[in-house]
Ligand SMILES: Nc1ncnc2c1ncn2[C@@H]1O[C@H](COP(=O)(O)OP(=O)(O)OP(=O)(O)O)[C@@H](O)[C@H]1O
Ligand SMILES: Nc1ncnc2c1ncn2[C@@H]1O[C@H](COP(=O)(O)OP(=O)(O)OP(=O)(O)O)[C@@H](O)[C@H]1O
Ligand SMILES: [Mg+2]
């Protein structure tokens with residue numbers, strides 16, 4: 176499980192101060208698939224990147240499996256190792272490495288957990304295929320459409336079978352049919368691999384795949400009642 | 406009006422050849438607000454960037470107000486001048502200048518048509534305000550959320566009151582309420598300023614603001630019947 180306890184995030188200072196998170200407290204259990212909704216600028220990416228250990232909170236704690244990993248900006252573990260071993264992150268902007276092909280972008284994630292050569296190539300191709308972009312494996316990101324780049328970024332995040340998958344608007348560049356398939360893939364990953372999955376989305380329509388729905392408004396986190404239960 | 410006559414676009418060659426557009430023929434009149442839908446990878450951004458004179462077609466013609474401006478990749482006019490004077494382009498990735506603030510990003514578009522100093526600052530602030538990001542005017546793009554960056558990019562595209570507005574998934578990073586407001590703003594611009602507006606969107610829900618709906622599938626352009634008439 177990953178847990179945030181009263182985390183706050185303040186950018187800037189004085190009259191340029193922006194309070195992006197206000198004492199956000201939440202838990203995601205392994206196997207839970209959770210949506211995070213909210214208006215533009217409300218703090219969703221900030222919450223996600225704090226949980227993902229890439230944007231330290233100003234105050235408050237982050238715990239993984241009961242162990243404190245951050246207290247405010249102070250790390251208590253090797254953050255890079257924790258991220259590598261457990262996290263899969265899909266950024267709001269795909270963030271692919273521009274000089275590597277689609278398949279190389281996925282394979283570089285695999286090499287981080289020691290999977291290389293033929294087994295890496297095979298796994299990378301399976302992932303690209305599951306997202307419908309296998310035939311673009313050899314292309315550079317600049318030769319891909321926006322939605323194709325996004326799908327390669329998704330494949331890369333899934334490569335190491337993360338125990339916590341954090342996705343920031345992963346279907347923004349996809350048509351509704353593909354977007355739905357991706358949401359169902361995330362649900363499958365959460366439930367079958369017993370991974371925690373947190374998805375920031377603006378798409379209010381494919382919400383039935385989620386176990387829980389969180390809402391962010393001006394830095395304040397709340398939980399919505401979910402009509403359907405598992 | 407802007408018109409494409411049988412334009413095709415081929416990327417790569419030999420066995421890496423991708424036919425992104427297949428003889429696409431269409432017209433957008435001034436005052437028309439048109440949506441372009443279609444699956445990821447179907448050629449929407451390619452069509453938009455061809456019409457926007459930034460990605461020349463492999464073959465076929467582009468005419469503006471009856472005058473041929475491109476025949477295949479060969480330009481018949483000064484493309485840069487045509488773009489500057491008539492076009493507003495919202496890219497699929499915001500493409501803001503990273504070392505300029507939000508307001509400077511909008512003002513640089515205004516300076517291209519000779520508007521500078523106080524009048525430029527005033528107009529830029531009005532535009533940012535109409536998109537709800539006025540209070541972030543002095544921030545760099547890196548200090549803005551994804552949806553805030555997208556809105557600054559929209560403000561910048563509108564700055565010079567373009568006679569043709571081309572928007573590539575302009576609401577992808579916005580929540581549904583804001584997304585709807587932006588679509589209605591585009592409709593207003595099209596109808597009141599007599600501008601042609603072409604919007605690539607994956608959002609099948611706010612389609613009633615559009616006069617016509619085009620559909621792209623694997624490079625093939627078709628027009629859908631619109632149930633409601635103006
Ligand atoms: N520079 C390039 N070199 C090779 N292929 C390209 C290049 N740019 C685009 N393509 C390919 O052309 C096809 C159409 O791309 P385009 O970006 O127009 O799609 P799109 O409809 O905008 O997709 P999306 O909805 O994902 O943004 C895609 O298969 C894409 O991979
Ligand atoms: N580096 C930064 N410096 C200053 N302010 C920032 C910085 N990063 C984010 N912000 C501000 O913090 C607030 C929350 O940003 P965040 O990116 O978390 O929003 P979001 O909910 O993801 O929005 P969107 O839906 O538009 O992506 C916004 O007002 C944003 O402008
Ligand atoms: Mg965000």
Ligand SMILES: [Mg+2]
Nearest residue numbers: 320321450497
């Ligand atoms: Mg596109």
